[in-house]
Amino acid sequence: MSSLSWQQAVYDVIKSGGINLIGYVPDAGHAALINSAKADDAMHAVVMTTEEEGIPLCSGAWLGGMRSLLLMQSSGVGNCVNMLSLQRSARFPMVILVTMRGEYAEFNPWQIPMGSTTQAVLELCGFKVERVDSAADAAETVQAAIDFAFNSNVGVAVLLSQKMLGRKKWVE
């Protein structure tokens, strides 16, 4: 399965899951999803200055009856920590897709501290975490995360592994 096709499959389950709002801080691994969201008239695509903004964005949308989802890089999870108390206090359904850095073939050592603690931080904050290492599992896992979050009022994060996403090209 090509990298493009798993991203299209993920976007398809986002649509079939009734999501109408995607908040994001850009990452190369999310580029195709972001492009799909921006090209879709039925999707609000909101670029944020920091990932932290996404937690109240999704919470407010849910109060108003809209399903939403967040895209961020592993470093962005650290920016969300106190704000995640909003999800936990109110039991807002929430889905975060996280592209991982700081692991497979990482070039930039500055990505390692947050990347190596991303899953633990999310779990400490009460999120359920699923990790995807194979492109073939991506869409099914995201679909399960959407069902889990919105049926059971929980926060669910899907970690997309750096090995699956492919090496970042540092020299063009």
Next chain:
Amino acid sequence: MLERRTVVARLLENRDNAVVVSGLGSPTYDVAAVSPSDRNYYLWGAMGGAAMMGFGLALAQPDLHVIVITGDGEALMGMGSLATIGANQPGNLSIVVLDNEHYGETGMQQSHLGMGVDLCAVAAACGFTQACSVTTEVELQTVVSTFHETTATKFLLVKVSPESPPRVMPTRDAVENKITLRRALGTA
């Protein structure tokens, strides 16, 4: 100088079916005191998140006026969200900052807004076409007269006296508040 609870009462007296998100601390007590409603969401934490919470609500409920009432310290912590909201211009969202130039909840320490920072200019620079500072009764009256017209994203910085009226405490149960508001909006 304007009194915070009077300001909130005047802005919300004709709120009709508007939804209100209150920032933690005094704004939550102010909204609970003068305009209790099932259409309020009272924050007791998530500092810096009030404006974005209102933005999410405004996107989900485009036909309702969504009003964020918060303090200067809370607004400063979420200053980046002014850029996010300004880039999107939801016409049905109003952000009201009750600016007493202090962190009232923690012992009245001075905030940046008492040290020369102009948050209204920040909002204007972020694209809020209706960004204005309100310091007098006459200015408040002008603002109140068009406050519920949802034609442009509003940012109001209202200078209020640094006094703390008696606390009126709404529910601190965020789940209960969620269910109450969603039922009121018919989204539960």
